[in-house]
Amino acid sequence: MPFHTTHATLLLCAALTFAPAALAQRGGRFKIYPPEAVTRGNDSYNKTCGYCHGEKAKGGQVGPDLIRSDVSLRDEDGIGLAEYLKGAVHQKAVKLDLQQPLVSDIAAYIHSRIVNAATQRGDGILVDAVANAGNANAGEAYFKGAGGCTQCHSIDGNMKGIGSKYDIVTLQDRVAMPSRGGPLGRGGGRGGAGGAAGPPGPLAITATVTLADGKKVEGTPVRVTDFEVTLRLADGTQQTWPREDGIPGVETHDPLAKHIEILKTMTDQRMHDLTAYLATLK
Ligand code: HEC
Ligand code: HEC
Numbered sequence: 001m002p003f004h005t006t007h008a009t010l011l012l013c014a015a016l017t018f019a020p021a022a023l024a025q026r027g028g029r030f031k032i033y034p035p036e037a038v039t040r041g042n043d044s045y046n047k048t049c050g051y052c053h054g055e056k057a058k059g060g061q062v063g064p065d066l067i068r069s070d071v072s073l074r075d076e077d078g079i080g081l082a083e084y085l086k087g088a089v090h091q092k093a094v095k096l097d098l099q100q101p102l103v104s105d106i107a108a109y110i111h112s113r114i115v116n117a118a119t120q121r122g123d124g125i126l127v128d129a130v131a132n133a134g135n136a137n138a139g140e141a142y143f144k145g146a147g148g149c150t151q152c153h154s155i156d157g158n159m160k161g162i163g164s165k166y167d168i169v170t171l172q173d174r175v176a177m178p179s180r181g182g183p184l185g186r187g188g189g190r191g192g193a194g195g196a197a198g199p200p201g202p203l204a205i206t207a208t209v210t211l212a213d214g215k216k217v218e219g220t221p222v223r224v225t226d227f228e229v230t231l232r233l234a235d236g237t238q239q240t241w242p243r244e245d246g247i248p249g250v251e252t253h254d255p256l257a258k259h260i261e262i263l264k265t266m267t268d269q270r271m272h273d274l275t276a277y278l279a280t281l282k
Pocket of ligand 1: 051066072
């Protein structure tokens with residue numbers, strides 16, 4: 001027998017199977033690194049880099065700003081940064097012989113500074129950072145080719161004028177994760193927002209539960225495990241059924257599944273390139 005429950009917290013397990021942790025952590029814009037790495041990196045930065053590159057990587061008397069730096073913006077996980085530090089240009093400024101884990105931590109710290117600058121929307125740094133991080137030609141090639149974006153999007157159709165529709169920062173957010181247009185969109189789906197009542201947006205994840213007698217119930221998946229399934233129904237109430245051996249059956253539908261699938265394999269650089277390209281579609 002189905003019974004009603006009211007879960008205070010929204011546990012959108014179904015969404016998590018679609019959105020891998022790495023993507024969830026990207027925070028929409030830049031990759032978000034673990035706080036421990038950022039803390040270690042901050043310490044190492046202050047000891048090893050800060051006396052030239054200034055407080056909080058904003059640039060000092062000797063070394064340039066690392067927040068707007070191309071090297072920083074193109075870096076992923078400290079790999080590009082380490083290469084740059086080993087290169088002739090930087091070796092001329094200072095001979096550093098650093099282990100990769102240390103550089104990766106410093107990179108995590110620098111990326112956190114970029115995110116910080118990027119969230120201060122009034123700040124021109126942000127706009128510059130995002131606008132300069134990508135290569136529009138590379139983005140166009142990927143959009144029309146390997147990225148497979150044209151399967152669902154067309155620059156004369158649903159992408160027409162997207163460069164005017166959003167400021168560049170929001171645009172990059174949208175590339176990373178289109179809005180689901182409702183309470184189950186980005187904010188709600190990220191695993192917390194308590195007051196998630198109300199109708200789901202047009203792009204929300206939905207689920208069909210098929211009961212033992214063949215009856216089908218549609219709703220928004222709140223919790224799906226091997227042992228129970230909870231849906232929120234159109235009238236806002238929740239219903240939970242115990243599950244055994246896959247009965248009742250649960251089928252989830254995510255209008256953005258394919259989109260998210262592509263994002264899983266996308267590097268930060270591709271994301272920046274696509275943003276730069278879409279920004280030209282005025
Ligand atoms: C002794 C001073 C000094 C120290 C210490 C130092 N740098 Fe630099 N760094 C420089 C100078 C000078 C440049 C500019 C090089 C050029 O372009 O000629 C530079 C350039 C850079 C750039 C490229 C900036 C750009 O223009 O895009 C990065 C990234 C960078 N440094 C990272 C680091 C990191 C990370 C550390 C610590 C591990 C560090 N640096 C330590 C002096 C220093
Ligand atoms: C299988 C279909 C599919 C593919 C492939 C796909 N998307 Fe999407 N995308 C969607 C859907 C559905 C939406 C949400 C509806 C909308 O906003 O148009 C969306 C929305 C977007 C948005 C937000 C649009 C807006 O106006 O807010 C951007 C930007 C975007 N996609 C970029 C891309 C890029 C870049 C690629 C290729 C790497 C891509 N998409 C591939 C289905 C897809």
